[in-house]
Amino acid sequence: MSFIDSLMAGLSLVANLESFLALAGGVAIGVFGGAIPGMSATMAVALTLPFTFAMQPITGILLLLGVYKGGIFGGCIPAILIKTPGTPASSATILDGYPMAEKGEAGRALGMALWASCTADVISNLALIVFAGWLASFALSFGPPEFFTLILFSLTIIAGVSGDSLLRGALSAILGLLLATVGLDLIYGTNRFTFGDPNMMGGLNFIAVLIGLFAIPEVLAMVWHPTAHLGKARSLGNNWVSFDDYKKSFRSIVRGSLIGVFLGSIPGIGAAPSAFLSYSEARRKSKNKPNFGKGEVEGVAASEAGNNGVAGATLIPLLALGVPGDVITAIIIGAFMIHGLQPGPMMFVLNVDLIYGLFIGLIVSSICLFFVGSVAIKGFKYVADVPKRLLIPGVLVLCVYGVYAVNNNIFDVGVMFAMGWVGYAMMRWRIPAAPFLIAFILGPLLEDNFRQAMLMSGSDWKVFFRGPITWFFWTVTAITIFAIVRMGVNAAREGRNQPEKES
Amino acid sequence: MSERRLQMQLGIGACLASAFLIFAAIPNWVAAPSNIKNILLSPMFWPYVLAGCTGVVGLGLIAAGYRTAEGPSEDFVDAHDEGMGAWVRMIGMALIMVGTMALMPRLGMVWTSMLCFALTAFLVKTRHPVAAVICAVVLPLVLYAFFAHVAGVAIPQGNFVRLP
Numbered sequence: 001m002s003f004i005d006s007l008m009a010g011l012s013l014v015a016n017l018e019s020f021l022a023l024a025g026g027v028a029i030g031v032f033g034g035a036i037p038g039m040s041a042t043m044a045v046a047l048t049l050p051f052t053f054a055m056q057p058i059t060g061i062l063l064l065l066g067v068y069k070g071g072i073f074g075g076c077i078p079a080i081l082i083k084t085p086g087t088p089a090s091s092a093t094i095l096d097g098y099p100m101a102e103k104g105e106a107g108r109a110l111g112m113a114l115w116a117s118c119t120a121d122v123i124s125n126l127a128l129i130v131f132a133g134w135l136a137s138f139a140l141s142f143g144p145p146e147f148f149t150l151i152l153f154s155l156t157i158i159a160g161v162s163g164d165s166l167l168r169g170a171l172s173a174i175l176g177l178l179l180a181t182v183g184l185d186l187i188y189g190t191n192r193f194t195f196g197d198p199n200m201m202g203g204l205n206f207i208a209v210l211i212g213l214f215a216i217p218e219v220l221a222m223v224w225h226p227t228a229h230l231g232k233a234r235s236l237g238n239n240w241v242s243f244d245d246y247k248k249s250f251r252s253i254v255r256g257s258l259i260g261v262f263l264g265s266i267p268g269i270g271a272a273p274s275a276f277l278s279y280s281e282a283r284r285k286s287k288n289k290p291n292f293g294k295g296e297v298e299g300v301a302a303s304e305a306g307n308n309g310v311a312g313a314t315l316i317p318l319l320a321l322g323v324p325g326d327v328i329t330a331i332i333i334g335a336f337m338i339h340g341l342q343p344g345p346m347m348f349v350l351n352v353d354l355i356y357g358l359f360i361g362l363i364v365s366s367i368c369l370f371f372v373g374s375v376a377i378k379g380f381k382y383v384a385d386v387p388k389r390l391l392i393p394g395v396l397v398l399c400v401y402g403v404y405a406v407n408n409n410i411f412d413v414g415v416m417f418a419m420g421w422v423g424y425a426m427m428r429w430r431i432p433a434a435p436f437l438i439a440f441i442l443g444p445l446l447e448d449n450f451r452q453a454m455l456m457s458g459s460d461w462k463v464f465f466r467g468p469i470t471w472f473f474w475t476v477t478a479i480t481i482f483a484i485v486r487m488g489v490n491a492a493r494e495g496r497n498q499p500e501k502e503s
Numbered sequence: 504m505s506e507r508r509l510q511m512q513l514g515i516g517a518c519l520a521s522a523f524l525i526f527a528a529i530p531n532w533v534a535a536p537s538n539i540k541n542i543l544l545s546p547m548f549w550p551y552v553l554a555g556c557t558g559v560v561g562l563g564l565i566a567a568g569y570r571t572a573e574g575p576s577e578d579f580v581d582a583h584d585e586g587m588g589a590w591v592r593m594i595g596m597a598l599i600m601v602g603t604m605a606l607m608p609r610l611g612m613v614w615t616s617m618l619c620f621a622l623t624a625f626l627v628k629t630r631h632p633v634a635a636v637i638c639a640v641v642l643p644l645v646l647y648a649f650f651a652h653v654a655g656v657a658i659p660q661g662n663f664v665r666l667p
Binding site for chain 1: 524
């Protein structure tokens with residue numbers, strides 16, 4: 001199929017009102033979800049997922065991508081107005097956004113955040129379109145040993161989502177891998193931790209686990225401390241962003257977008273480090289360097305370009321290799337699975353119309369983000385007025401319906417509740433939930449490819465070193481592990497030196 | 504809770520979990536055919552590897568705990584310590600979840616969800632009781648309408664009042 005044929009096939013899938021409404025609706029839901037502190041873009045995507053079951057695959061996936069993009073932008077609204085990032089990715093936006101709000105320039109900061117986000121989004125989408133197909137065509141030559149080494153490398157992404165303790169991240173990932181072993185054995189069909197219950201034989205439902213892990217702990221945290229969320233929103237002020245502001249910040253926006261694209265395409269790094277790196281680079285190179293941290297509009301532009309530049313790029317490993325780039329793309333994999341699609345190189349052969357449909361939809365999503373974001377900035381006051389103590393019971397009921405709808409099975413609702421308590425315990429003991437989910441997804445793939453490779457080689461372990469691709473992944477895995485260990489040792493050394501300096 | 508205590512608790516917990524998996528859970532609850540020649544292909548191999556890794560990480564956490572300086576650290580529990588009332592509410596929430604599971608097949612999902620919403624809203628001390636009751640009735644009905652009539656999901660109806 002030629003490029004034009006593929007493009008036309010994609011266009012025939014998405015050139016309908018339903019797809020555009022799904023995108024626009026998704027962006028609106030995402031902005032709403034991202035703008036409510038404690039709700040987060042991740043939770044918004046997780047809660048929207050069950051509503052996609054009845055939709056066409058392309059419509060459902062576009063809805064989720066809209067929520068993802070809207071959520072990443074929406075996080076900047078509370079970051080600027082109430083100094084509380086709606087998503088971790090918006091943490092860097094606080095540095096200059098909140099001081100601008102204090103000066104009565106919240107509207108200008110939010111406007112610049114929107115313009116920078118949309119620009120970065122377009123650049124990120126273009127990078128996805130250019131690189132995903134190339135990477136997928138390369139990955140078509142992968143067999144089980146290559147996939148095993150790739151997934152092993154992908155598991156090192158856990159270091160990027162482990163927060164302040166790598167060991168706690170590793171513990172979380174091992175728990176996720178262990179939970180993924182529940183069900184019938186992939187090769188011999190024998191029972192593993194099923195306790196004779198037929199509901200367990202297919203393994204634990206992915207959606208029940210993820211909603212339980214991300215949404216229910218928020219409900220439990222609210223039950224533990226019902227008034228923790230109380231805070232005041234600020235007014236937007238009368239100053240709005242001008243084209244001159246945009247022009248002055250344009251270099252920082254493009255630089256931030258490219259940083260986002262680069263870091264986003266590496267699984268596990270995520271949007272927050274990208275935003276901080278973009279911010280620090282903008283500060284280093286700006287003429288207004290002394291103004292940074294005191295309410296500099298270029299600082300807001302750089303951090304927002306950094307985090308939104310990641311959004312399209314995280315889909316590169318997802319679509320090309322079937323490896324989630326972050327937690328949200330891990331949830332989006334669920335939508336693909338529900339519709340019987342397996343992201344990866346074969347998708348570029350079997351579902352090329354869907355791939356091009358997604359590309360077209362993503363470009364349109366940047367335009368949707370601009371219009372929906374403009375309205376959301378002015379409407380946030382009303383969003384913030386939704387009482388959290390009504391929102392949370394609503395989330396609980398939504399979770400019950402959503403999880404039940406996956407398999408029409410009440411057992412899954414029980415799994416969700418149980419995982420909710422596990423997630424809450426992890427929250428209390430500061431064990432990050434993201435490694436758990438990523439390992440839960442990658443675990444069966446890792447084991448399956450390992451055993452397939454052993455079977456095809458007659459149990460000869462040399463199969464894992466059979467060519468340049470496997471050697472490449474072993475090398476990058478070794479380099480990554482070395483870097484992680486070195487970083488950990490340095491952090492521990494700094495931690496030990498800190499109290500000495502203080503005393 | 505200090506960072507040191509947290510690491511130690513997690514480390515000890517991980518080591519105990521590892522021992523439980525290796526000596527009790529895997530031998531009893533993972534079945535493997537008796538004629539497997541290569542241990543690497545056994546259904547038990549992967550769980551044993553993971554159990555071993557849990558133990559290693561547990562030991563790592565204990566070692567990290569020993570090396571961490573004792574000192575106060577603000578965390579979720581310390582920052583939001585609500586005393587006895589919080590524990591009572593948590594038990595209440597657990598009962599709501601157990602009740603939801605028990606009542607769903609009998610009352611149906613819609614009526615159970617209404618109760619679940621209302622009880623949770625009052626458990627978190629909502630300042631809008633009337634709005635909470637209205638939402639408790641409306642939201643499950645709207646979700647039922649969507650899932651049953653748009654998505655085609657067979658929502659459990661229960662034994663008493665059935666919805667169209």
